[in-house]
Amino acid sequence: MTRSLRLFIVSLLAIAGTWILVGPALAHSEHEGTEAHEQVPFNDLTNDQPMVVDVVELSGLIDPVMVNMMADTLANVDPTKVLAVIFQVNSTGSVVSNADLYELVVRISEAKVPISFWVGPSGSRATGPMAQLAGLADDVGIAPGARLGALGPSILPEGWAETPFGLPLDTDLVTDTVGYDEAAERGIARQSPVLLAQLVGIDGFEVITDETVSPPTLEPVTHTRFHKLDVVSEFFHTVASPAVAYLLLLIGMGLLVFELFTAGVGVAGVLGASCFLLSTYGLGVLPTRWWGVALLAVAFLGYAIDIQTGVPRAWTVIGTVALVLGSLFLFDGTPISWITLLFGIVGAATGMAAGMPAMVRTRFSTPTIGREWMIGEMGEAVEALGPNGTVTVRDAVWRARTNRATPIPVGAPIRVVGIEGLWLEVEPEEGGARDHRERSKNTQ
Known part of the structure; x- marks a missing residue:
């Protein structure tokens, strides 16, 4: 495949990826981005339109998708049809600005119907900005096993009349959390074991x-x-x-590095480009240190250099250090969980330092390419062989x-006398050992 054709395909992937990222955002601005399902009471015998309670499920970090959903719900509530809005929450942080959070504060305070927060089911958490939003609502409930608090820095502007849960600014809940019983004892939330209780x-x-x-x-x-x-919104969330x-x-x-060592643009390249483009959306939303991204790029560059040589060397060490940092x-x-970090670091390092070199050597040493031609070929020692090392034969690096x-010292000419698996058996151009010469004759 020609370089121009590969560039054209990569360009198409970039355009498609941009549309994937931008398209949903544009579409999201034209609709609420939510799906609604109404639970009808078992004894509903009337054809009238009864009042309803809207329950909005929110889980994960407060990001632009979640902010839009909450803002749209509060802006479009119809007090003639909606009795109240309950936000069912499990959120421990935010990646949006205080200006976006302040918009939600205003909408909650000016809502035309009662706003309630339920921290549930069991195991849910409401900390940081989500806890502050809950503390400004009309009603808060908590399930057994859930935690509420750790308010963190205030999202409210100076002079705002209310404080979360009516507590002083130096409350212990700025850093601490409370559970099911303590929340009720302190009067900051009522006990709601299940949603029906809320x-x-x-x-x-x-x-x-x-x-x-x-x-x-x-x-x-x-x-x-x-x-x-x-x-679509859940996907990008x-x-x-x-x-x-x-x-x-x-x-x-990793897949883009893999693609560098394949012929043409294949599945790995398309999947790698798609994953990379999707990651840029997440990195753009999250509080990303771009020098951290640069370190990861250096890591994979270092791995790619040593993959080309066929054996892990200095660049692999540099890449591993950059990957960890x-x-x-x-x-x-x-923060990222330790399980995720361990999986990412160990998986990437193992795949790049061990798996990829082995794959490349296997790929370019298969019978379809043919290796018999190498017997008798001359090359050069890249590093000293005593007895193991690396050599170049026709500009390709081999173990x-x-x-x-x-x-054999570094830079000395060598001759290939045999092939054993993925290893070349070599000897000096002059003065090779007897067993190598005999082995070469036996293989012929």
């Missing part, structure tokens, strides 16, 4: 007791309408998570070994 606590939400079962249960009369991100953006970046660069310091204030009785 719904029942909303003024005007009607239920009846179903006595046809044992024990009797509460059944909602008021409709509940659930909202969540649509498929996931891509903007630190772990996914980091792994996409490593996979993308770039991974640890990629994001500012948004090689010689007889211990005839070590």
Whole structure:
């Protein structure tokens, strides 16, 4: 495949990737980006349009996608049809500016219907800006096993009349969290083991007791309408998570390096370019240290240099150090879990330092290319062979070994006398050991 054709294909991939990134954002501005599902009460016998409670599910970091969803929900609420809005949250941080968060603060404070936050189900967390937003709402509930607090730096402008949960600015909840029992004891949240309990606590939400079962249960009369991100918005919300953006970046660069050692643009190149482009969206949303990205690029450049030579050497060490540092310091204030870091660093280092050189040697030493021609070929020692080292034959780097009785210094001419697996058996141009010469005759 010609260089111009490969450049044309890569250009098309770049254009397609740009459209993938920009298109959903443009489409998102034209609609709410949510899917709604209404739960109809079991005893609904009327054709009238009853009041509903909107439940909006929010999980992950507060990013532009989540901000748009919350803002659209609050802006489009119809008080003649909606009784209240409940945000079901599990969020521990934010990657948007205080200006975007302040917009949500204003919309919550000016909402035409009661706004409620439920930290649930069990295991959910509401910390940082999400906890502050919850503390400014009309109602907060928490499930057993959930945690609320760790407010962090205030997102409110100076002079704002309210404080989260009505607490002083130096409250211990700036750094600490509370659970199910303590939140209720301190009066900052009511106990809501399940979502229905949170719904029942909303003024005007009607239920009846179903006595046809044992024990009797509460059944909602008021409709509940659930909202969540649509498929496209959920996809980009996931891509903007630190772990996914980091792994996409490593996979993308690794596959692009792999593509350098293949003939033409193949599946690896297309997949690598797609992963890399998607990672740039996540990196653009997250608080990324761009020098961390540069370190990761240096890492893969170093690996590529040694892959070309066929054996791990100095550049592999440089690449590994850059990989570790770039991974640890990629994001500012948004840490990646140790499991993700371990998987990314070990996987990339192993694949680049061991897997890729072996793949390249295997690829270019297959019978389809033919290796018999190498017997008798002359080359040069890239490093001293005593007995193992590397040599070049027709400008290609190979791992090689010689007889211990005839070590070969750097730069000395060598002759290929045999091939054993992926290794070349070589001897000095003059004075080769007897066993090599005999081995060469036996292979003929």
